[in-house]
Amino acid sequence: MTTATSKTMVLRGSAAVSGAAALAALVVAFFVAGTTGLIGALIGSVAALVILGAGTWAMFWIAGKSPALSLPGSFGVFTIQGLLLFAVLLVLSTQAEGVVVRSAALLIVVVTIAWTTSFAFLVRRERIPLFDLPGADA
Template sequence: MTTATSKSKVLRGSAAVSAIAVLAALAVAFLISGSSGLAGAAIGSIATVVVLAAGSWTMFSIAAKSPTMSLPAAVGIFTLSGMVLFVVLLVVSKTGGDAVVRPAAFSVMALTVAWTTTFAFLVRRERIPLFDLPGADS
């Protein structure tokens, strides 16, 4: 299996597990807070999946082009991801009440855990090298 196929398999697998987490977050938010909770969870879920998928895809691209930039890029991308999700929650908190903000924050946390855990597991299982050690070719 090629590395490109393995990488797409990791991204698809992370998205699939996250989709299950999205459904769970939406159901819990609706049961607890009704339709406003459902809206908040949907906003948090969509933002989280988009941010994490874009960050993961970007990391794969950078690692393929310049393995030495993998670590600095990872720090930058994941810091930026956290900041973007924080801004999303800040905007939601200014425009909606607690019934919207709490489900949005819950879905952001649940999806981040689901995506990150699945991503790490699948990268390890697919044996995708994220960096090269100096002198590994010799």
């Protein structure tokens, strides 16, 4: 299996695990906070899945283009992801009521924990190097 295939598998696997965790948390949010809680949870889960997925793709792209930029690139990507998730909550807090914001925040945390854990597990299982030295394929 090539590294590109492994990276795709890691991205899809992390999305699947996080999506399953989000679905379970959406059900809980609906039973605890009703429809408004479900709406906030849905906003939070979609935002987290999109931002974390795009960030993971960006990290793989950066590492593929320049292995020397893998570490600073990952710091930048993680920082941007955190700022974007914070911005989602900030916008929600000014536009919606407290139940929606709390539900969205809960789902952002749940999806982020599920994504990070599954990502670490899958990268380790697929034995994807965190950086490739130029000419290592030869």
